[in-house]
Structures are given as structure tokens and as C-alpha cells.
Amino acid sequence: MSEDTLFSEVLNPANRADPYPIYARLRENPVSPQRDGIVVVSTHAAIRSLIFDPRLSSEDLPPSHRPRTGNPLKDWLLNPIKDRIATAHRPLIFRDPPDHDTLRSVVMREFTVARVLALKQRVVRDVDALIDACRGRDEVCLVEDLSYPLPVAVICDMLGVPEVDEPQFQRWATQLATALEPDARHDEASRHKTVAAFDAISGYMRALIREKRRRPGPDMLSALANPITTKPGPGGKAAMGDFDLISTAILLLVAGHETTVNLITNGMLTLLRHPHELDRLRADPERAPRVIEELLRYEPPVHFRTRKALGTIEIAGHTIRKGAPVILLFAAANRDPARFADPDRFDPDREDVQHFGFGGGLHYCMGAPLARIEAEIALVALSRRLIAPRLLSDPPPYRPGASLRGPERLGIGINGIAARST
Known part of the structure; x- marks a missing residue:
């Protein structure tokens, strides 16, 4: 590997299980131009200096471009209009100020601490129910049995999305996540699939928002679709237009579970590789916040973002x-x-863990508090209720993406399921 092709090796699926040796080589040159024109920034100090820099834009997606259909009406009139709308109303993680700040403030007005904390008991019940469903088995797949269904159920509850509709958007979400992958963005076939997935989930959200306006509930999507006032400025509250509301709802639904799946799965994989830490968590659940923060540093759910x-x-x-x-x-x-002592060691007792596990700057993850709660509850319950857990394969098979990096499956052998904690 030459220095100007290292990032292509990060994207290579063969290195998905352990990209960290490549990262170490990239850090030797904090700002590393690659042969394809990409500039990779890899040190803590360099990234910290850039995350608030207004000269670095998040509006880096290529313009939307729907493929030709052979229908003149669609190709010359309808699809160009759809492309202009899609390009102008990207999800807010692909927007710069002032649009980003306006949209984020509207979301955060409803994404309150109270709303998140109200879900905590729901998370406890769901985790226990999912673990109970594994009784009588000698192995589990953590992704299928808990890491995926848990955050999906929680984000559906918070947004007011009928849980029975989840199978429809699972496929859409998987495809939309490729928008974070630099190579997929410039692959024509992948881009066409992403456009099709976005159109399909947009249609679903448009219908759901109409229903929320007819019959609003206590959920977050109802609140965003029915603001108390649309008058911006002092004394009023800004509201989203319908196109931004649809893209925001899609973002919340997709991002609300994709990253948490990785956080829980990477977390359990790390604990099983460090059985002493698993034992310590089992004996002392109050360690959970420390464990989660170190996991966010050591095995983060999102490895990079583009600008x-x-x-x-x-x-x-x-x-x-x-x-x-x-x-x-x-x-x-x-x-x-240069920032963390012995950085390749998993150490939940580490002090001053200023990580980028949830990104940073203007685009710091809005759902970080909810993800922390879900991961803490899930990992404590797994540590206490899985009897003699052990990895069935290491490394496990990984999902295709390099940005949203996590196991596709995580097989765990067990000797049974312990009773629920009281």
C-alpha cells in the first residue's frame, strides 16, 4: 500500500474486521491527500480544529439524478423537478448553516430530554422481552435477536411510526445508509438504487405525515407536523416546510436505529473479547456509563464523515x-x-475520554442521549442474563459499509438465560 492509496484500503471489505492498523499509518500524516483527490484527516488535534471550520461544508452529496425511464413526461418534466427538490431539501446532516441550524433547532425543540427519558422503561421492557425470547436456545445472533429490533422499536415509538411497517423501511434504510460511503456515491447503479429507496420512503413518510395531521398523537412526528405556531422570530416558533419535514423524518428514522445497532453489537463483541470487563459490568451495572463512553472511543458506530x-x-x-x-x-x-495513552487498549476506567464517537461540532449526533440509554440498558442486561456467553466466530462477518461499521451477525454461544433482574 502506498501512502496515497491508504484510504482505498479502508473502504476494502477485506479490512473491515480490523481497519485500525491502516488508521495508524494514516495518522503518520495528519492531513493525507489521496491519489483520487480525497484528503483524509485522521488525528485528534486536526479534526478538532476542523469540525467548527465554516470553510468545511457538509453539502457534499452529488446532485440528485434519476435514471432515464424512456417516458418523455417523466424524463423531461417530472424527474427533473423531483431532482431539484431532492437536492434542495437534503436531510440536515448534509446541510450547512443557516439551513442546518434552523432545521436542527426545530427538531431539538421536540427531541427533548423528557421525551427521551420517557422511553427508558420501554427500553428496559423490550430488552428483557427480547432476551426472554431466546430461552431454550444454545446460541443467539445478537443483531437479529436484539441489536436491530430494539432501536427500531424505540425509534418507531418515539416518532409514531407503526411498528408493523418496519419490514418496509428496513430495506430502504440499508440502501440509504450507502450515502455515507464515498465509493457508493459515485457508482451509478448504487446511486439509482438510493434514489429509488428515497422515493419509496418519501412516499411512505408523506402519507404518514398526512395521517399525523388528521389524527395527531403524543409522538414526535405529530409534533413536528403540527407546530403550535409557524411564525418565526421572537415569540414564535419556526416550522419546516413539507419537503424538509419528509427528509428530516427519514433521517430520524434511519439514523435513529442504524448507529445504535452498531453501538450495541460492537459493545458486546468488545466485552466478549475482554471477559474481565464483562464480569465487572455484570457485578457492577453502575459502571455502564464508563463502559459506553470507552466503547464510543474504542469501537465507534460511525468511523468517518465526508465534507x-x-x-x-x-x-x-x-x-x-x-x-x-x-x-x-x-x-x-x-x-x-497523541491524545490517549495506550489508545489500542480497551479501558473503561480511562479518564477524560473526549472521543468523536458521536461526531462533533454542528453535526454532533442529536440522538446521542437516546443511544447511550439503549446501549447501557442492553449491555447490562446481556452481561447479567446470558449464561457463559462466548463468541462463535471471531472476527464475525461485517456489514459492507466502512463508515457505519459493525458486524452483520454476531453469533454468541450460551448455556442458558438467567431470570430477569429485580
């Missing part, structure tokens, strides 16, 4: 030229020895 340079940026002795695509390699920064 675009709006101007020339001088950093760490290097120049990022205007227009260059930029990779913020958060997972490499999380193991930067």
Missing part, C-alpha cells in the same frame, strides 16, 4: 485546496496516541 472544502485551508503544515473532498476519520482520531 467538502469551500475555500483553501492551511492545517498541520498542509493545504486543503478549495473544492477538495475531505474525510474526517473519527475512528482514527479516537485512537490517536
Whole structure:
């Protein structure tokens, strides 16, 4: 591997199980131009200096472009209009200020601490029910049996999405997640699949929002679809237009479970690889917050995000030229020895864990409090209720994506299921 092709090795599925040696090589050059024009930023200090830099834009997705259908009406009139709307109303993680800030403030007005805490008992019940369903078996697949169904049920509850509709959007969500993968963005076939998935889930959300306006409930989507006032400014509350509301609802639904699946699965995999820490968590559940923060550093659910340079940026002795695509390699920064002592060691007793497990800056993950609650409850219950858990294969098979990195399956052998904790 030459230095200017290292990031292509990060994207190579053959390295999905352990990309950290490649990250270590990338950190040798904090700002690393690649042969394909991408600039990879990989050290903690360099990323920290860039995450608030207004010259680094999140509006880096290629314009929406629907494939030709052979129907002149669609190809020359309807689809170009749809493409313009889709490009102008991206989900807020692909938007810059002021649009990003306006949309985020509307979401955070409803994504309250009280709403998140109200779900805590629901999470406890769901985790116990999912573990109970594994009784009588000598092995479980953590992804299928808990890591996936739990956050899906929780985000559906919070948004007011009927849980029976979950099988419809599972396939859509998997395809939409490829928007975070640089190689998939520029693959024509993948882009067409993503457009089709976005159109399908947009249609679903449009119908659901209409229903929320006819029959609003206590859920978050009802609140966003029926703001108390649409008058912006002092004394009023900004509201979203329908196109932004649809893209925001899609973002909340997809991001609300995709990253949490990885956090729980990576967490249990790490604990099974460190049985002493699993035993400590079982004996002392109050350690859970420390365990989660170290997991977010050590095995984060999101490894990198993409940006675009709006101007020339001088950093760490290097120049990022205007227009260059930029990779913020958060997972490499999380193991930067210049920031963390013995960074490749999993140590929940580590102090001052200022990680990028939920990103950073303007785009810090809105759902971080909910993800922490779900992961803490799930990992404590798994540590206490799975009897003699052990990995059936290590490394396990991984999902295709390099950005949203996590096992596709995690087989765990068990000697039974213990009773629920009182």
C-alpha cells in the first residue's frame, strides 16, 4: 500500500474486521491527500480544529439524478423537478448553516430530554422481552435477536411510526445508509438504487405525515407536523416546510436505529473479547456509563464523515485546496496516541475520554442521549442474563459499509438465560 492509496484500503471489505492498523499509518500524516483527490484527516488535534471550520461544508452529496425511464413526461418534466427538490431539501446532516441550524433547532425543540427519558422503561421492557425470547436456545445472533429490533422499536415509538411497517423501511434504510460511503456515491447503479429507496420512503413518510395531521398523537412526528405556531422570530416558533419535514423524518428514522445497532453489537463483541470487563459490568451495572463512553472511543458506530472544502485551508503544515473532498476519520482520531495513552487498549476506567464517537461540532449526533440509554440498558442486561456467553466466530462477518461499521451477525454461544433482574 502506498501512502496515497491508504484510504482505498479502508473502504476494502477485506479490512473491515480490523481497519485500525491502516488508521495508524494514516495518522503518520495528519492531513493525507489521496491519489483520487480525497484528503483524509485522521488525528485528534486536526479534526478538532476542523469540525467548527465554516470553510468545511457538509453539502457534499452529488446532485440528485434519476435514471432515464424512456417516458418523455417523466424524463423531461417530472424527474427533473423531483431532482431539484431532492437536492434542495437534503436531510440536515448534509446541510450547512443557516439551513442546518434552523432545521436542527426545530427538531431539538421536540427531541427533548423528557421525551427521551420517557422511553427508558420501554427500553428496559423490550430488552428483557427480547432476551426472554431466546430461552431454550444454545446460541443467539445478537443483531437479529436484539441489536436491530430494539432501536427500531424505540425509534418507531418515539416518532409514531407503526411498528408493523418496519419490514418496509428496513430495506430502504440499508440502501440509504450507502450515502455515507464515498465509493457508493459515485457508482451509478448504487446511486439509482438510493434514489429509488428515497422515493419509496418519501412516499411512505408523506402519507404518514398526512395521517399525523388528521389524527395527531403524543409522538414526535405529530409534533413536528403540527407546530403550535409557524411564525418565526421572537415569540414564535419556526416550522419546516413539507419537503424538509419528509427528509428530516427519514433521517430520524434511519439514523435513529442504524448507529445504535452498531453501538450495541460492537459493545458486546468488545466485552466478549475482554471477559474481565464483562464480569465487572455484570457485578457492577453502575459502571455502564464508563463502559459506553470507552466503547464510543474504542469501537465507534460511525468511523468517518465526508465534507467538502469551500475555500483553501492551511492545517498541520498542509493545504486543503478549495473544492477538495475531505474525510474526517473519527475512528482514527479516537485512537490517536497523541491524545490517549495506550489508545489500542480497551479501558473503561480511562479518564477524560473526549472521543468523536458521536461526531462533533454542528453535526454532533442529536440522538446521542437516546443511544447511550439503549446501549447501557442492553449491555447490562446481556452481561447479567446470558449464561457463559462466548463468541462463535471471531472476527464475525461485517456489514459492507466502512463508515457505519459493525458486524452483520454476531453469533454468541450460551448455556442458558438467567431470570430477569429485580
